Amino acid sequence: MKFSSQTQIDLNGYRYIKAIFVTLVISSASLHSYAASLDDISLNGYLSAEYEKHIGGDNEGDKNGSFDMDLIDLVFNIRATDKLRIATDLTWEHGAASEENRGNVAVEYAFAEYLISNNTKIRVGKMFTNFGIYNEIHTAKPATLTVKEPQSTNKNNKLGSEIRFYPRWLMGVAVVGTYQLSKMGGDYVLQLSNGESEDEDINPFEEDDNTHKAFNGRFRLRYTDAIQLGFSFFLDSMEDPNSSGRIDLSSYGLQADWENENGTGLEFEFVLGDEDYSQAQKISRYAYTAMLYQQLNEKYTPYLRYEYLDPDKNTSRDTGTVSILGINIMIDESMFLKIEADHFSTKENNGKFNGASFTDLKVSLSIGF
Amino acid sequence: MQTHVVKSILLALILISCSATCLATIIANSNVVQNTISPSELKSIFLGTTSHWNNDTPITLCIDNSDSEKANQFYIGILRKNPRSYQRFWSKKLFSGDAATMPRIHKSPQKALSFAINKEGAICYTSSLPETLPFGIKVIEVSN
Numbered sequence: 001m002k003f004s005s006q007t008q009i010d011l012n013g014y015r016y017i018k019a020i021f022v023t024l025v026i027s028s029a030s031l032h033s034y035a036a037s038l039d040d041i042s043l044n045g046y047l048s049a050e051y052e053k054h055i056g057g058d059n060e061g062d063k064n065g066s067f068d069m070d071l072i073d074l075v076f077n078i079r080a081t082d083k084l085r086i087a088t089d090l091t092w093e094h095g096a097a098s099e100e101n102r103g104n105v106a107v108e109y110a111f112a113e114y115l116i117s118n119n120t121k122i123r124v125g126k127m128f129t130n131f132g133i134y135n136e137i138h139t140a141k142p143a144t145l146t147v148k149e150p151q152s153t154n155k156n157n158k159l160g161s162e163i164r165f166y167p168r169w170l171m172g173v174a175v176v177g178t179y180q181l182s183k184m185g186g187d188y189v190l191q192l193s194n195g196e197s198e199d200e201d202i203n204p205f206e207e208d209d210n211t212h213k214a215f216n217g218r219f220r221l222r223y224t225d226a227i228q229l230g231f232s233f234f235l236d237s238m239e240d241p242n243s244s245g246r247i248d249l250s251s252y253g254l255q256a257d258w259e260n261e262n263g264t265g266l267e268f269e270f271v272l273g274d275e276d277y278s279q280a281q282k283i284s285r286y287a288y289t290a291m292l293y294q295q296l297n298e299k300y301t302p303y304l305r306y307e308y309l310d311p312d313k314n315t316s317r318d319t320g321t322v323s324i325l326g327i328n329i330m331i332d333e334s335m336f337l338k339i340e341a342d343h344f345s346t347k348e349n350n351g352k353f354n355g356a357s358f359t360d361l362k363v364s365l366s367i368g369f
Numbered sequence: 370m371q372t373h374v375v376k377s378i379l380l381a382l383i384l385i386s387c388s389a390t391c392l393a394t395i396i397a398n399s400n401v402v403q404n405t406i407s408p409s410e411l412k413s414i415f416l417g418t419t420s421h422w423n424n425d426t427p428i429t430l431c432i433d434n435s436d437s438e439k440a441n442q443f444y445i446g447i448l449r450k451n452p453r454s455y456q457r458f459w460s461k462k463l464f465s466g467d468a469a470t471m472p473r474i475h476k477s478p479q480k481a482l483s484f485a486i487n488k489e490g491a492i493c494y495t496s497s498l499p500e501t502l503p504f505g506i507k508v509i510e511v512s513n
Contacts, residue, residue, distance in 0.1 A: 042470045044463060077469040082425045087466045109466050118419050128465065140464030143457060176467075178418045183409070185418050225449035259454060261445050298453055330453065333474075334460075368460055 040079040047072045048141040050364040057358030060344070069095040070364065071139060073108065083115040091139060108139060109169070113176075123174040126205050130174075130189040130218045131166045131232040132253045132269050138168070142368030145303050145328045147338050150289035152307035152322065153253070153271045159320040160311040160350040161285060165251040165271050166234035167196035170214065171205040186221040195236035198247065210246070212237040220255075230255040234273075245279035263295025284313045293328075301328040303340075317347035326362075334368040393443050395509040396485050397492040400426070405510045408447060414492060415448055417459070417468050426490040430472035433481035436496035443494050482506060 053065035071093045078086040089108035096103030111125030128136040134149040141147075151159045172193025179186055195214025197204040214236035222228050232253040240247045251273030259265035272286035287310070293303035307322040326340025340362050348355035393411065397403075402424055406414070413419045414428055421427055434440045434452075444452050462468040475481045478495050485491045486505035502508065 044471070046464065073464075075464060079427060079469065082421070082427060085427075085469055087469070089464070089466065111466070115421060115425060118421055136465035136467075137461050140460065143460035143464050145457075178420075180413070180418070185413065185416075187418070259450075261449060261451055263451050263454060265454075295451070295453060301453075334456070368464075 036078050036080055042077045043074065044077075044369060045072065045074040046140055046142050046366060046368045048139075048364055048366040050147065050362065052363075053361045055341070055359050055361045057343075058353075058356035060353055060356045060358045061360045069103075070141070073139060085113045085115075087111055087113065089139075111174075117177075119177040119179055121176050123176060124172075126169055126171050127174060127191065127193075129166050129168060129170050129216060129234065130176075130191060131216060131234055131251070132218075132230075132271065133255050133257065133267060134269075135166070135168065140368075141338075141364060141366035142334055142336055145293055145301055145338070146291070146305060146324060146326060147340055147342075147362040147364045150269070150305065150307050150322075152287040152309035152320070153269050153289045156285070156287055156309050156311065158352065159307075159309045159322070159344075160318060160346065160352045161309065162283065162311070162351070163196075163198070163247075163249070163275060165253075165273050165285075165287070166216065166249075167204075167236075169205070170195065170216075172213070181221075184221055184223055186219065188217065188219045190217040191215070195238060196249075198238055198241045200241075209239045210237060226260050227258045228256070240277060240279065243277075243279040245277060247278075248274070248276040250274050250276070263293075263301070265291075265293045267291040267293075281314070283311075285309070285311050286313070299330050301330075302326070303328065311351060315349055318349035318351065320344070320346040320350050320353065336366050338362075338364045338366070393447055393511055394495050394498055395492060395511055396482065396495055396498070396506050397509050398485050398489055399505050399507050400489050401492065401507070401509070403509065404507070405512060407513055408511055411511055412447055412449075415472070415494070417462050420468070422490060427469065429470060429488050429491045431475055431481050431484045431488075431491060431493040432472050433475050433478050433493065433495040433497075435475070435477050439496040440494070 048070040050068040050070045052062045054061035054063045071091050073089055073091045075089045080086060088110040091106050091108050094103035096105045107126060109127050111123045111127050113121050113123045115121050130136060132153060134154045137143045138149040138154060157164050170191055170193035172191055174189055174191040176189040193214045194204045194208040197209045199209050202209045216234040218230060218232040220228055220230040234251045236249045238247050251271055253269060253271040255269045257267045268290045270288040275283040287308060289307045291303055291305040293301055295301045303326055305324040309320045311318050323343045324340050326338060329337045331337055341359055342362055343359045344353060345357040346353040346355055401422060415430060444450055444455055448455060450458060459471045463471050473484055478497050481493045481495045482503060485493045486503060
């Protein structure tokens with residue numbers, strides 16, 4: 001049988017339309033299976049812009065006075081099913097512009113959480129290290145009173161330590177949940193992960209530099225309505241990039257916070273730990289931070305914070321302290337202006353500031369949405 | 370100053386003499402299985418300790434802030450937090466990845482009702498109820 005050219009075109013056209021139709025049916029079926037409706041997706045986030053200037057003391061800090069487009073973060077939560085949640089926080093820091101190699105774009109966290117019960121949820125993905133009071137909210141400026149998280153307990157490598165007490169982020173699995181003990185409630189988290197890598201060529205969110213897995217956790221107990229107590233730990237072993245040896249990292253933390261109904265509050269955190277080098281001397285260090293604040297009314301919350309770090313107990317005169325006096329002003333429901341003076345004081349053997357003492361003015365505007 | 374003192378005394382008297390029932394009018398989406406909850410369960414839900422109903426439906430929260438004095442009684446009397454502390458508490462939970470959403474704050478009872486009707490698993494505090502309860506929501510009794 002011969003087809004005219006017109007028939008051939010028509011038949012080809014028919015097959016073409018049929019193929020498109022089948023493709024659409026298949027893709028719509030898969031969309032129906034996997035797509036979350038808008039009702040199941042929530043978008044939140046925060047923005048923070050800062051100004052920092054050296055205002056006194058030794059020649060450290062920002063002499064020029066600089067504006068900093070600190071960050072904008074978008075936080076997505078997707079309810080794939082009643083039991084399954086996908087959560088991610090995407091950040092653009094310091095006016096990220098990849099063409100100019102400026103700033104930073106990062107996934108703060110991206111994990112799937114599956115509900116077993118209110119007491120038990122399983123997470124898989126990149127997560128913040130659950131340790132102490134601040135690590136999981138260190139970028140979430142609308143959630144904190146101060147401009148920055150405490151350096152001594154949370155960013156100790158910026159105050160004289162070789163490496164941090166624990167890494168910011170982890171890739172692995174976690175079990176989280178809440179519990180009720182009589183009238184006291186609490187929560188826990190246990191994380192098993194690749195841990196951190198000191199080797200710059202290895203991405204610890206993709207591969208581990210050794211067979212040992214990092215293990216950490218935190219237990220918090222709401223002792224009364226006003227008082228919460230917590231204990232954290234972090235244990236890891238990693239390759240030492242400066243030798244063929246290993247570094248065993250262990251850190252332990254205690255936290256306590258109290259706040260009454262009038263908004264008078266006290267926060268305290270203590271961290272101690274070891275960097276145990278197989279081919280160098282062990283470093284033992286500890287740090288603490290304490291903050292007192294008082295909500296004067298809905299708008300104004302002045303605060304006072306003191307931070308202390310001993311980067312190596314075997315090295316004398318290497319300590320660093322930070323004293324902060326500031327005020328947090330709520331301009332609108334979720335818009336906060338923070339103004340503070342940060343006084344840094346270090347001893348001459350401090351690895352970061354070598355004995356310098358100076359004061360910085362820090363101002364930030366943070367908005368949550 | 371005197372007004373402030375009188376208000377504080379009145380609030381204290383209410384808190385002392387009142388059970389949770391009179392501090393909180395709680396409504397929920399009609400699909401929510403529970404009809405009664407205890408004050409401690411209510412606190413656990415509004416503080417995010419309980420994130421899912423017994424049938425695994427995720428809980429979403431809303432607070433009708435239209436009557437700020439009554440809302441303050443709910444914040445302080447039940448949740449034991451002032452409104453600003455409550456906001457910061459939930460900001461931490463949300464931005465740390467611990468919670469999927471923050472409680473929705475509404476400035477009218479109608480919006481709270483509408484939220485509770487339309488959102489499966491929703492539970493809301495409201496300062497007042499209409500004479501006839503709309504279809505799609507129910508009142509949750511708070512009692513021991």
